[in-house]
Amino acid sequence: MTLFERSEAIFLDENVLHDDYQPESLEEREDELKQYTAYLQPVINGSQPRNIFLYGKTGVGKTAVTKYLLHHLEADAKQYDDLTVTTVYLNCEDLTSSYRVAVELVNTFRDPADQISRTGYPLNAVYEKLWNELDQIGGMILIVLDEVDYIGDDDSILYQLPRARSNEKIEHARIGIIGISNDFKYREKLDPRVEDTLCERELHFPPYDAPELQNILEKRAALAFKTDVLEDDVVPLCAAFAAQDKGSARQGLDLLLEAGDLARRRNDPVVTEAHVREAKQLLEKQRIEESMKELTSHGHLTLLAVVTATVGDPTQVPFQKQHLYDQYRDLATATNRDPLGGRAFHNHLAELSMLGILDRTKRNEGRGGGIYYEYEIDVPIDAALSTLGNLHMSGELDLESLREKATNLGLI
DNA sequence: TATCCACTGGAATATGTGGTCG
């Protein structure tokens, strides 16, 4: 009996739709590409590279264009004997401080057997190690910091790096930084010293509109899918969904991939509009489950408090903090945890709202009422319960009876 | 128009964990 069998039905090469795929040519970004190339020109000439700052929403090609250009830059530099170009790409999404970024950089340069740990050293010691590594490599070193805005208020690395040479920390290397951010207000938050060095050259990436997205998706779809497996309205629909949301190509590609995968799993011969719509819901659901899993146990209890309150009295549905806090404290005691203070609980509610798991509405009832938020669960209750059920605290809590009650009340 | 409610949200400070180094 064959357990695994390669399905030949839908895809030619689904990797083309994945995040890390590097296309041969880039669509719809000619102007940015031209400008960007000009900014990088000094590198080839062997002079001090300019720091470049890119901003634009997620999935508008910032990272793709950067990787594409740096790839070419490294390759084209090989023809000049007196020039070595090294590029480093670093995504800062879980590097929340300059310290972490420095550690990460040192580790990417070092041998896997010779890594340093994320804590323990004084900040200066890590910088020293970093200068050493950079100096050993020498030549032109371009450091890409994707999602720089994740580095919090401590931006010291952003002015240490470009100045390292003039401060005589290093002598054999010239450093250029390319910062990428999807928060264009980030620039204003920067330390002025950082702002004028990091943002020497700027490039703005606007969102794609529907026709542009459609063009991009069509090019990729042609490579990814077999001929005639896509119904005519599939690509336009993916493009439209992505355009009306954020104008992100990433989103459109994910949608296309998921729709294709859905069709393949069902052994459907073609991908239809219905697959796309279903894929959209599936992706959304995955996103939310993902963010629910990453919460701390108090975060989970907070969510559970909202569920409990909702099931307890659905007529009262948007709840005020105090009511939820009472529920939460009962749950915490029931699971032998010390309940958090009110302020911390408030932070958890705020975080859940940011993630789109709770819906938060500001209210002001004036004298006798005051200003407060009302919270309401914004994901299906059974989804919340099943995700919570898969986590560590299952067993300590009677989620089943909650589910039962919710079912009886018609909430599921 | 001044008041007042029920929080909100910033900031300073504390606690606990996981790490280096001599």
Next chain:
DNA sequence: CGACCACATATTCCAGTGGATA
């Protein structure tokens, strides 16, 4: 081991907030 280090989470404190109401 003890002195130090960075960091995530919490706690404590408190100055706003802003519109319905007296």
